[in-house]
Amino acid sequence: MPKRVDHEHRRQQIAAAVRRIAADRGLEGVSLNEVATEAGISKGFVQHYFASRDDMLRFAVTTxxxxxxxxxxxxxxxxxxxxxxxxxxxxxxxxxxxxxxxxxxxxxxxxxxxxxxxxxxxxxxxxxxxxxxxxxxxxxxxxxxxxxxxxxxxxxxxxxxxxxxxxxxxxxxxxxxxxxxxxxxxxxxxx
Incomplete structure (x- = not known):
């Protein structure tokens, strides 16, 4: 049986990583690579949920x-x-x-x-x-x-x-x- 993925949970996980990086290094420290590393997921996973850094930041601010x-x-x-x-x-x-x-x-x-x-x-x-x-x-x-x-x-x-x-x-x-x-x-x- 295929594994069910909670997409909103993944997006929240990525947003939390953005917030942690922003608290530590500001938004200039936020990149797709850094967020993937901070969230413990692959860059491809981040890109699956957010087409760009701007999209990721815009979502993160909503959290x-x-x-x-x-x-x-x-x-x-x-x-x-x-x-x-x-x-x-x-x-x-x-x-x-x-x-x-x-x-x-x-x-x-x-x-x-x-x-x-x-x-x-x-x-x-x-x-x-x-x-x-x-x-x-x-x-x-x-x-x-x-x-x-x-x-x-x-x-x-x-x-x-x-x-x-x-x-x-x-x-x-x-x-x-x-x-x-x-x-x-x-x-x-x-x-």
Missing amino acids: LRSGLEERIATPPGAEPRVRDLLVALLPLDEPGRDAALVANAFVVRALKDPEIAGHFRTGHGLLRDAVAALLTAAKEAGALSPTVDPTAEAGLLLALVTGLADAVLLGYQTGEEAVALIDLHLSRIST
């Missing part, structure tokens, strides 16, 4: 959202909080650092690739909407200043976290300092 969703997920039974979501976006541990390095590598690629840029715009919009919804709930509960515009504030908070994440990656802020700055900003808009 970033699931990792982000896992990082920012609220534990079962816990109340979702803006602070927890924002802190989860910082590279405070090895998986967070790797995720930030991979995302940054793809951001550079997105500047020249409209398809990848579209994935980032969509993901950012979903994240902004999630933060805005949490801020709206906090405002309705009386925990935020009545003058806070949840949508505008969500944009500001995500910009703050992006800058802080880069600062932590580059080593001119510690994770603790970045969290303290998030707390400072949140205290300014809280009642």
Whole structure:
């Protein structure tokens, strides 16, 4: 009987290899040969699933959202909080650092690739909407200043976290300092 191949699993395996290489060496280190070696499969296998390096990168960027969703997920039974979501976006541990390095590598690629840029715009919009919804709930509960515009504030908070994440990656802020700055900003808009 012929062996059944889970094609989606293979594509995910290749995307995981792309992410590992990107975290270690950036996208310039990603080639069909390197990905095949990292994934423990042949170059022909990679080419079977992806006609080109660009196709492989475009697929790999679609897999970033699931990792982000896992990082920012609220534990079962816990109340979702803006602070927890924002802190989860910082590279405070090895998986967070790797995720930030991979995302940054793809951001550079997105500047020249409209398809990848579209994935980032969509993901950012979903994240902004999630933060805005949490801020709206906090405002309705009386925990935020009545003058806070949840949508505008969500944009500001995500910009703050992006800058802080880069600062932590580059080593001119510690994770603790970045969290303290998030707390400072949140205290300014809280009642």
